Amino acid sequence: MLRPGGVWRNWGRSEQTTPAFRATPTSVDEVVAVIRAARDRGLTVKAVGASHSFTGIAATEGVLLDLGRLDGLLAVDVERGRVTLAAGTHLHQLPALLAPYGLALENMGDIDRQTIAGATSTGTHGTGARFRGLAAQLVAVTLVTADGSILRVSETENAELLPAVRLGLGSLGIVVEVTVQCVPAYLLRAVEHPEGFDEVLDAFEQRVSESDHFEFYWWPHTDRVMTRTNTRLPGDAELRPVGPVANWVEETLLQNRVLAVKSGLGRIAPALTPAVNRLATRVYGDRDFTDKSYEVFTSPRTVRFRESEYAIPREAVPQAVRDLRGLVERMGWRLSFPVEVRVAAGDENWMSTAYRRDSGYIAVHQYFREDHLPYFRAVDALLRSYDGRPHWGKIHFQEAEELASRYPRFGDFVSVRDRLDPDRVFANPYLERVLGA
Numbered sequence: 230m231l232r233p234g235g236v237w238r239n240w241g242r243s244e245q246t247t248p249a250f251r252a253t254p255t256s257v258d259e260v261v262a263v264i265r266a267a268r269d270r271g272l273t274v275k276a277v278g279a280s281h282s283f284t285g286i287a288a289t290e291g292v293l294l295d296l297g298r299l300d301g302l303l304a305v306d307v308e309r310g311r312v313t314l315a316a317g318t319h320l321h322q323l324p325a326l327l328a329p330y331g332l333a334l335e336n337m338g339d340i341d342r343q344t345i346a347g348a349t350s351t352g353t354h355g356t357g358a359r360f361r362g363l364a365a366q367l368v369a370v371t372l373v374t375a376d377g378s379i380l381r382v383s384e385t386e387n388a389e390l391l392p393a394v395r396l397g398l399g400s401l402g403i404v405v406e407v408t409v410q411c412v413p414a415y416l417l418r419a420v421e422h423p424e425g426f427d428e429v430l431d432a433f434e435q436r437v438s439e440s441d442h443f444e445f446y447w448w449p450h451t452d453r454v455m456t457r458t459n460t461r462l463p464g465d466a467e468l469r470p471v472g473p474v475a476n477w478v479e480e481t482l483l484q485n486r487v488l489a490v491k492s493g494l495g496r497i498a499p500a501l502t503p504a505v506n507r508l509a510t511r512v513y514g515d516r517d518f519t520d521k522s523y524e525v526f527t528s529p530r531t532v533r534f535r536e537s538e539y540a541i542p543r544e545a546v547p548q549a550v551r552d553l554r555g556l557v558e559r560m561g562w563r564l565s566f567p568v569e570v571r572v573a574a575g576d577e578n579w580m581s582t583a584y585r586r587d588s589g590y591i592a593v594h595q596y597f598r599e600d601h602l603p604y605f606r607a608v609d610a611l612l613r614s615y616d617g618r619p620h621w622g623k624i625h626f627q628e629a630e631e632l633a634s635r636y637p638r639f640g641d642f643v644s645v646r647d648r649l650d651p652d653r654v655f656a657n658p659y660l661e662r663v664l665g666a
C-alpha cells in the first residue's frame with residue numbers, strides 16, 4: 230500500500246519535496262488504511278490532486294496520497310442537476326461524464342487540468358460578476374478524517390460544516406467524494422478585442438456588470454489590454470467554433486509558443502521586452518466565436534510560469550491596476566507575461582477569497598526560469614493595502630495573524646480544524662504558516 234515516495238514537484242516548479250511514502254488508493258477503505266498506517270508511523274498525510282498549486286499547499290515529507298485512481302462519476306440526481314464525483318476526478322473528464330445528462334459546470338477557470346477536490350480546496354475561480362468560485366457549487370462533501378472515520382457533510386447532515394469543508398485547504402481531512410450542483414449545458418459566445426488601458430478601466434464596473442464573464446489581460450510596458458467578454462447562450466444555440474487551424478494558431482502558437490519565445494528572449498535580452506509586448510498586443514485577439522462552455526473557458530498552458538493572485542473589493546480594481554502599472558514603471562522590471570484581471574460574486578465559504586465580498590482578482594505571472602520574488606513581493610505589498618486576500622494555491626507572503634484579520638470566520642475555521650484534526654495529521658509547513666500550528 231505504501232511505496233517509496235520519490236520526488237514530488239508542482240507544475241510551476243516552485244515546490245519540490247521527497248515524501249517518505251506514496252500511496253495510490255483505489256477505494257475509500259484504502260484511504261482509511263493509509264491514514265491509519267501513516268499515523269502508526271507518526272507521519273503526516275497530504276492528498277495531491279494535479280499538483281497545479283504554485284504554493285506548497287500540497288507539499289509533504291510524509292505520505293503523499295495520490296487520488297488519481299479514485300475518479301469518475303458516482304451518482305447523478307437528474308432532477309436537481311447534481312452529480313457526485315470521486316475526489317480525484319479531473320475537470321477535463323467532466324465534459325464526457327456530464328454530456329449524457331446535458332449538464333455542465335456553472336463556471337470554470339482558465340484550465341481544466343485540476344482535480345475537483347484540488348480545485349475546490351484552494352478556492353479556484355473563473356470570472357463573472359454574478360458567478361461564484363467552484364467550491365460554492367458543492368452541495369455535499371464526504372471526507373475521511375484524521376481518526377479514519379467517514380464524515381458526510383451536506384445540506385441535511387452536519388450542515389454547519391459545509392462552509393468550512395467545501396473549501397478546506399486540504400487541512401480538514403481527505404475529501405473522497407463531492408456532489409456538485411451543475412447547470413444545463415450551455416454555449417458561450419466569446420468576443421476578444423485589444424482595447425485601451427484607460428478606456429477599459431474607466432468603464433470596468435459597467436463592463437463587468439453588463440456581461441456574464443468579463444476579463445482582461447494587461448501587457449506590461451504597453452497601454453493596451455486584451456478584453457474577453459463571454460455571453461451565455463442556450464445549449465442548442467448555433468455553434469460557431471474557431472476552426473482547428475485558427476485555434477491552433479491562437480492557443481498553441483500565439484498563447485504558448487510565442488510566450489515561450491518571448492519569455493526566453495526576455496531572459497537574454499530584457500531590454501527588448503517592452504517592444505515585444507507591444508507587438509504581442511497587435512497579434513493577439515480580435516476573435517468572435519461560439520462554442521461549448523468548457524471549450525471557451527479553458528485553454529492549454531504549455532509554457533510553465535509562476536503566479537500570484539489577490540482578491541480585492543471589486544470597486545477597487547481600476548485604481549489597484551493603475552497603481553500596479555505605476556509600480557511596474559517605477560521598478561523598471563521587464564515583464565513578458567500579462568497581468569490578468571477577473572471578477573467573482575461573493576460567497577459563503579469561510580476561507581473563500583470572495584467570502585461575503587464581490588471581488589476583483591488581479592493575477593501576476595512570471596516565467597518559471599526567472600526570479601519571481603522581487604515582482605511578487607512588491608505586488609503583495611501593494612495589494613495588501615487593498616485588503617488583498619491571496620489565492621491559497623498561488624504564491625504569496627501572508628501569514629496566519631494577518632490572514633485572520635482578512636477572514637471574519639478564520640477563528641471558526643481553525644476551531645473546525647482543531648476538532649477534525651487535533652493531531653495535525655494533514656499539516657504541512659504551508660498550512661502552519663497560513664493557519665497556525
Ligand SMILES: Cc1cc2nc3c(=O)[nH]c(=O)nc-3n(C[C@H](O)[C@H](O)[C@H](O)COP(=O)(O)OP(=O)(O)OC[C@H]3O[C@@H](n4cnc5c(N)ncnc54)[C@H](O)[C@@H]3O)c2cc1C
Nearest residue numbers: 278279280281282338339343344346347353354399404622
Ligand atoms: C496553469 C495554471 C492555471 C490556473 N488557472 C487558475 C484559474 O483560472 N483560476 C484559479 O482560481 N486557479 C487557477 N490555478 C490554480 C489551481 O486551480 C489551484 O492551485 C488548484 O488547487 C489546483 O488543483 P490540483 O488538483 O492541482 O490540486 P493540488 O495543487 O494538487 O492540491 C491543492 C490542495 O488541495 C488539496 N487536495 C487535493 N485533493 C484533495 C483531497 N482529495 N482531499 C483533501 N485535500 C485535497 C491538497 O492537499 C492541497 O492542499 C491555475 C494553476 C495553474 C498551474
